[in-house]
Amino acid sequence: xxxxxxxxxxxxxxxxxxxxxxxxxxxxxxxxxxxxxxxxxxxxxxxxxxxxxxxxxxxxxxxxxxxxxxxxxxxxxxxxxxxxxxxxxxxxxxxxxxxxxxxxxxxxxxxxxxxxxxxxxxxxxxxxxxxxxxxxxxxxxxxxxxxxxxxxxxxxxxxxxxxxxxxxxxxxxxxxxxxxxxxxxxxxxxxxxxxxxxxxxxxxxxxxxxxxxxxxxxxxxxxxxxxxxxxxxxxxxxxxxxxxxxxxxxxxxxxxxxxxxxxxxxxxxxxxxxxxxxxxxxxxxxxxxxxxxxxxxxxxxxxxxxxxxxxxxxxxxxxxxxxxxxxxxxxxxxxxxxxxxxxxxxxxxxxxxxxxxxxxxxxxxxxxxxxxxxxxxxxxxxxxxxxxxxxxxxxxxxxxxxxxxxxxxxxxxxxxxxxxxxxxxxxxxxxxxxxxxxxxxxxxxxxxxxxxxxxxxxxxxxxxxxxxxxxxxxxxxxxxxxxxxxxxxxxxxxxxxxxxxxxxxxxxxxxxxxx
Amino acid sequence: xxxxxxxxxxxxxxxxxxxxxxxxxxxxxxxxxxxxxxxxxxxxxxxxxxxxxxxxxxxxxxxxxxxxxxxxxxxxxxxxxxxxxxxxxxxxxxxxxxxxxxxxxxxxxxxxxxxxxxxxxxxxxxxxxxxxxxxxxxxxxxxxxxxxxxxxxxxxxxxxxxxxxxxxxxxxxxxxxxxxxxxxxxxxxxxxxxxxxxxxxxxxxxxxxxxxxxxxxxxxxxxxxxxxxxxxxxxxxxxxxxxxxxxxxxxxxxxxxxxxxxxxxxxxxxxxxxxxxxxxxxxxxxxxxxxxxxxxxxxxxxxxxxxxxxxxxxxxxxxxxxx
Numbered sequence: 004x005x006x007x008x009x010x011x012x013x014x015x016x017x018x019x020x021x022x023x024x025x026x027x028x029x030x031x032x033x034x035x036x037x038x039x040x041x042x043x044x045x046x047x048x049x050x051x052x053x054x055x056x057x058x059x060x061x062x063x064x065x066x067x068x069x070x071x072x073x074x075x076x077x078x079x080x081x082x083x084x085x086x087x088x089x090x091x092x093x094x095x096x097x098x099x100x101x102x103x104x105x106x107x108x109x110x111x112x113x114x115x116x117x118x119x120x121x122x123x124x125x126x127x128x129x130x131x132x133x134x135x136x137x138x139x140x141x142x143x144x145x146x147x148x149x150x151x152x153x154x155x156x157x158x159x160x161x162x163x164x165x166x167x168x169x170x171x172x173x174x175x176x177x178x179x180x181x182x183x184x185x186x187x188x189x190x191x192x193x194x195x196x197x198x199x200x201x202x203x204x205x206x207x208x209x210x211x212x213x214x215x216x217x218x219x220x221x222x223x224x225x226x227x228x229x230x231x232x233x234x235x236x237x238x239x240x241x242x243x244x245x246x247x248x249x250x251x252x253x254x255x256x257x258x259x260x261x262x263x264x265x266x267x268x269x270x271x272x273x274x275x276x277x278x279x280x281x282x283x284x285x286x287x288x289x290x291x292x293x294x295x296x297x298x299x300x301x302x303x304x305x306x307x308x309x310x311x312x313x314x315x316x317x318x319x320x321x322x323x324x325x326x327x328x329x330x331x332x333x334x335x336x337x338x339x340x341x342x343x344x345x346x347x348x349x350x351x352x353x354x355x356x357x358x359x360x361x362x363x364x365x366x367x368x369x370x371x372x373x374x375x376x377x378x379x380x381x382x383x384x385x386x387x388x389x390x391x392x393x394x395x396x397x398x399x400x401x402x403x404x405x406x407x408x409x410x411x412x413x414x415x416x417x418x419x420x421x422x423x424x425x426x427x428x429x430x431x432x433x434x435x436x437x438x439x440x441x442x443x444x445x446x447x448x449x450x451x452x453x454x455x456x457x458x459x460x461x462x463x464x465x466x467x468x469x470x471x472x473x474x475x476x477x478x479x480x481x482x483x484x485x486x487x488x489x490x491x492x493x494x495x496x497x498x499x500x501x502x503x504x505x506x507x508x509x510x511x512x513x514x515x516x517x518x
Numbered sequence: 519x520x521x522x523x524x525x526x527x528x529x530x531x532x533x534x535x536x537x538x539x540x541x542x543x544x545x546x547x548x549x550x551x552x553x554x555x556x557x558x559x560x561x562x563x564x565x566x567x568x569x570x571x572x573x574x575x576x577x578x579x580x581x582x583x584x585x586x587x588x589x590x591x592x593x594x595x596x597x598x599x600x601x602x603x604x605x606x607x608x609x610x611x612x613x614x615x616x617x618x619x620x621x622x623x624x625x626x627x628x629x630x631x632x633x634x635x636x637x638x639x640x641x642x643x644x645x646x647x648x649x650x651x652x653x654x655x656x657x658x659x660x661x662x663x664x665x666x667x668x669x670x671x672x673x674x675x676x677x678x679x680x681x682x683x684x685x686x687x688x689x690x691x692x693x694x695x696x697x698x699x700x701x702x703x704x705x706x707x708x709x710x711x712x713x714x715x716x717x718x719x720x721x722x723x724x725x726x727x728x729x730x731x732x733x734x735x736x737x738x739x740x741x742x743x744x745x746x747x748x749x750x751x752x753x754x755x756x757x758x759x760x761x762x763x764x765x766x767x768x769x770x771x772x773x774x775x776x777x778x779x780x781x782x783x784x785x786x787x788x789x790x791x792x793x794x795x796x797x798x799x800x801x802x803x804x805x806x807x808x809x810x811x812x813x814x815x816x817x818x819x820x821x822x823x824x825x826x827x828x829x830x831x832x833x834x835x836x837x838x839x840x841x
Contacts, residue, residue, distance in 0.1 A: 032690070032691075037798070038798070040556070040603055040604070040802075041603075047556075049559035050559075123563050123566070126564065126566070126567075177601075178604070183605070198603070198613060199614060199790030199791070199794060200687055200790045201690050222691050224686075224690060224788075225788065226685055226788040227785045227788060228785050228788070230669055230786070231685050234673075234676065234677055234685070235684070235685055237677060238676060238677065240690075391549070392801055393550075393555060393558065393802075394549060394550025394551070394555045394801065394802070394803045395549040396558075397554040397557070397558040401554060432564070432565055434565065435557070435563055435564065435565060435568065436554065436557065436558050437557075437563055
């Protein structure tokens with residue numbers, strides 16, 4: 004009861020903060036890093052594109068920090084008792100940025116046609132969908148082939164941005180000129196993109212939520228050098244550094260500046276989890292005891308405390324603790340070099356050196372590769388670091404040309420969307436730098452994951468996922484490292500900067516500046 | 519002279535085509551392709567997505583077909599389409615070229631002007647305090663990495679003193695026009711242009727000094743002294759003019775770098791120029807764009823070489839030009 008009371012009090016306080024005190028006006032300078040190739044997020048789906056494009060395009064739903072669905076373009080929805088029919092009612096008075104009304108026809112065009120052709124994540128989600136129909140202008144009905152409880156968490160702007168039918172129908176989607184001057188329904192409109200300098204968005208005065216957004220202008224500045232980005236924040240030229248904008252070793256210094264706030268929130272939907280891909284096809288990585296030895300050899304607390312400045316959390320297994328159905332099950336692997344050595348001795352490891360591919364994403368990852376090299380060296384596994392650039396890294400992992408490789412993947416709101424893709428046999432595909440690159444194949448686990456995805460209701464899924472987590476943690480197909488923490492650093496005058504599980508890309512709708 | 523120039527231009531076209539073909543193969547020899555990079559950035563992909571991208575980029579064609587398509591379009595003065603940035607390459611390059619030209623030309627003028635001046639001054643004061651200090655400073659600038667100087671300059675003038683903006687081409691969102699915009703860009707230009715110019719300034723200073731000292735020992739200078747000319751006039755008219763030839767050679771080299779030589783400085787100062795465009799295109803394997811930048815910079819190098827050769831003749835009419 005007390006918990007309920009304080010929760011509603013907190014709700015009341017944030018509500019009053021958002022509605023009573025929010026003042027309109029002002030502009031905000033943010034960093035976008037690296038410069039995205041395009042901000043048409045129905046086609047380009049990398050992080051920087053989403054950061055900007057999430058203000059222009061919206062989806063049916065958004066999600067709070069516990070991944071509970073909230074209205075976005077859909078103002079309400081119902082799920083039938085058998086879990087097969089999802090009916091969405093659209094908001095009233097939504098207009099595209101060119102003044103045309105947004106209707107269920109746009110939703111149908113987006114999910115049945117545009118996104119199926121252009122967006123792999125959406126394509127995967129739609130394999131569970133039998134049909135999408137629109138009985139009237141304001142209603143959209145998804146009929147699933149089988150119950151797929153994760154579906155309700157797959158409808159974010161990140162997977163299903165609604166795009167305008169009247170602009171794209173009958174054109175070549177990839178080369179439509181509107182890709183350069185995106186037209187969405189979101190709180191901000193595209194104004195100008197000076198390539199190499201900045202992307203400028205302005206307030207959408209016809210936004211369907213009256214009074215929002217509060218800010219007049221957003222500038223996403225392109226500053227290619229990490230040190231220069233820190234300086235830009237220090238100088239006050241930039242108000243917000245989205246997670247990952249600056250090198251980790253700069254964060255403590257920036258945090259101590261006056262009027263500087265940080266938050267780790269806004270990553271719950273993506274819940275990035277880092278691990279080492281162990282090439283399960285090659286000896287000695289094909290031996291489960293060798294893989295377990297690697298887990299014991301890694302000092303992951305050190306990595307979090309020293310390399311990541313205490314941000315993030317040591318991963319217990321294949322799921323991030325932010326994800327529904329996560330459970331802390333055994334076995335987990337504490338740092339124990341003696342155990343690692345014993346395991347290596349048991350299997351008679353010959354001391355053959357292993358090739359390690361670091362992630363080419365900046366200093367922190369380089370240092371981390373060195374720390375892993377040292378950890379493994381300490382238990383008698385010699386490691387050679389082989390550095391590449393991003394293109395080379397993609398090619399080598401996609402073609403399975405590595406022994407150990409760093410990576411991190413988004414969990415995308417549900418294990419059936421963002422987790423099982425890395426462990427199922429059906430996901431092994433040469434030429435693809437994602438999903439089951441380690442080559443792990445376990446028919447029993449495949450079955451568990453397949454059942455868990457379509458089990459209904461959620462309680463049934465939990466049991467199956469507990470079992471799957473246990474199996475994976477026993478088998479160690481990859482060596483899990485950290486649930487990464489990417490703090491957003493911002494000037495404290497900016498309010499409500501993170502209001503959903505996807506953080507900055509969606510929250511600019513609610514953000515305002517304290518005078 | 520005209521025959522010389524037209525002959526050189528013809529040669530330049532042939533060289534340009536060779537460079538294009540060579541670059542084409544070099545780029546395709548690097549591991550990874552644009553489809554893999556874009557799929558990688560998407561955080562998720564499937565085989566259909568990769569296939570789709572490769573078809574869109576024309577990467578599903580055999581290499582010789584890709585080469586033919588590219589070279590023939592370059593001959594038609596069409597640099598192709600950047601699928602990654604979804605714009606024609608020529609437009610991307612012409613958008614960014616002015617920023618690089620402003621930066622590199624300022625750096626060029628600063629380094630040439632100040633370098634020759636400092637070198638001439640040092641040679642006139644040979645062995646004295648001024649000479650020692652100039653030589654020492656030149657040595658330091660010559661030996662220090664550019665990016666470090668750049669960061670130090672930002673820390674001092676931008677963060678500590680707050681005199682100059684530390685990054686960018688102009689104040690974003692300020693909405694200046696006309697003279698105010700020019701002034702704003704000028705303020706942003708000072709730090710990057712100075713840092714970019716320092717290295718060559720040091721080279722010019724050292725070279726001018728050495729060359730002037732050498733020329734100063736020649737007979738005709740002694741004759742001039744014997745005629746009773748004032749030392750300033752001797753230095754300017756007789757020594758400096760003759761000592762400038764090696765400096766012109768070097769200036770030709772630096773001018774050739776006007777387009778592509780500023781990658782580091784453009785990165786540190788977030789200067790939206792060609793150098794960064796090239797670097798981004800490289801790391802993203804944006805083949806058409808990268809080749810386009812190479813073609814344009816190669817054309818610039820050839821052009822500046824030609825100008826240098828013509829300048830030789832103007833500085834010293836005894837040099838004959840011939841193709």
